Amino acid sequence: MSRPGNSKFADARRRLGWHSQSDVANAYEAHSALLGEPATITVRQVRRWESADPGWPKQRMTRRVLESMFGVPLAELGFIPPASGKNSVDQEEESMRRRSFLGGFVVGAAPLLGPTGQGRLAAALANARRYSDHALVGHLRSALDEAARSDGRTGPRQALPTALELLTVIDELARDTRSSVRRELLMVGARAAEFTAFLHRDAGAPPQVTLYFHDRAIEWASITGDGPMHAYVLLRKAQAADRGDAARMLDLAHAAAQGPWRLPPRARAEALQQEARALALTGAPPQSVARTLGQAHDALAAAAPAEPATCTGPLCAGYSENRLMAQSAICHREAGQPQQAVTLLRQHLAEGAFATRDRAFFTAHLAGALAAAGQPDDAAATGLSALQLAAAPGFGQALGELRRTAGDLRPYARRPAVRELRRALTSLPV
Incomplete structure (x- = not known):
């Protein structure tokens, strides 16, 4: 048998x-x-x-x-981990393998960390007991921030390998550090896991892969007692929720904004805005959506001055009035008020200083609002402008909105501008 x-x-x-x-x-x-x-x-x-x-x-x-394919640890796929009991020869081989791997990360991260950081990492990795050095945590934090900047320039697929390397290194290092530095490592790890989830989502990975890294971020935020980060990941999960599952989006956004965690004011403003969008998607009365958006503006008004946004700095430090208004326009689009969305998006795209990814994303939404408002030629022309920003770096969320708009423009498929947009989207590499 x-x-x-x-x-x-x-x-x-x-x-x-x-x-x-x-x-x-x-x-x-x-x-x-x-x-x-x-x-x-x-x-x-x-x-x-x-x-x-x-x-x-x-x-x-x-x-x-x-793990990227399935979004779960290998043990949950039936793989059998190596035996935990090892003799001294096995332990020495494992130590050599580990140091070799981490040393490889040092080489791979050299362009991110610079010569000073590379030397510091190499010195720390020469002795396993020095993994607990606080300076090493600082270098990992710098590497994560540079990976985020790289993503903004070249897109998620280019940044993913570095983000995954950082996660693996943090996981490896945390096993051998004393408790005080381990907490620092895992706090950076929570940021890295959330960033990796974002990259997977923007690169078009299956939702369960994004969910795996979000859950990893929540695990580490919970272990370290980082309540604001826990709430922030709930916000990011709400933003990643499918429009067809608006009830889940609403639950997550409400928990992020109103739960037992205390988000910084700018992050709370974004969470309230996301709650308003979910309310619009669930068919809530317009006054409920408007009231929640008003709460978002109140939270933003109470915030300290904005700072340059970084992956490891204060949560949502760069969240601005122009961004809130652009996201509010999306709420109006979801609530069936496309002309109001068009007016707001045009105004704040003209006034605001948006990163390329954000400008592509909001321009794609403007194209969709124009389509819903019965302006197919303007919608197609605006969609082509967004495509010019999003195609080369592969900003997946913007491209997804453009494909949604192309679907909405199907009744106008014979119009030259619409045909050009649909052709351009079809020609993109899968």
Whole structure:
């Protein structure tokens, strides 16, 4: 009688719509390319993972791709972790492997950290006990901030490998540090996990992958007692929620704004704005939406002066009046008031200093509002402007809104401007 296979792996891939082992091999190739290290596997390898003895993937990149694909730890896919009991030779080999891996991160992060940071990291990694150095946490924080700046310039797919490396390094280091520095590491880790979730979402990864990294961020925020970060991740989960699941979006945004956590005023303003959008999507009365938006403006008015936004600095430090008004316009669009959305977006896109990703995103929403307002030619021309900003770096949220607009413009498909937008979207690489 044959032994049962690894049903956990087989069940997980079927839940994701990969009905054959060949589907898994194709998905693996796509996700490895997404992470910046293109690789392929054979159907034979997938068959081995679904056997009664799947073992543990030896290659770190393989483990990373599988976790990105499925959005769960490998143990939940039926893989068998290496035995915890090791002899002294095994321990020394593991130590060498670990230092080699972390040393590889130092080389990979060198452009991010600069020569001073690289030397400091290399010195710290030379002795495992010095992983507890507070300066190392500072260098990791700097690397995360630079990865976020890189994302703004070149897009999520370019930044993903660095973000995942940072998460792995933080996880490795936290196992050997004393408690005070471990808390610092995990606080940076929560920021890195939330950023990685954002990158996956913007790069078009399946929702469960984004959810995995959001949950990792909440776990670390809870462990460290970082209540504002916990609430902030709930806000980001609300923003990532599908428009078709507006009730969940509303629950998450309300919890972020009104829960037992105390968000900074600017972050609370954004959470209230997201709650207003969810109210609009659930069909709440216009006065409820307007009242919640008014609360967002009150929170913003009570905030300290804005600061340059960074990934590791104060939450939503750069959240501005122009951004709140642009997001309020989206609320009006969702509430069936497209002309009001058009007026607000045009005004605040002209007045505000938005990062390229944000300008692309709000311009895409302007195109959608114009389409809903019955102005198909203006909508298509505006959509093409947004596409020029979003296509090269691959800003997925803006591209998603443009595809939504193209669908809304289907009744006008024969108009030259609309045809041009649809053709341009169709020609984008998958």
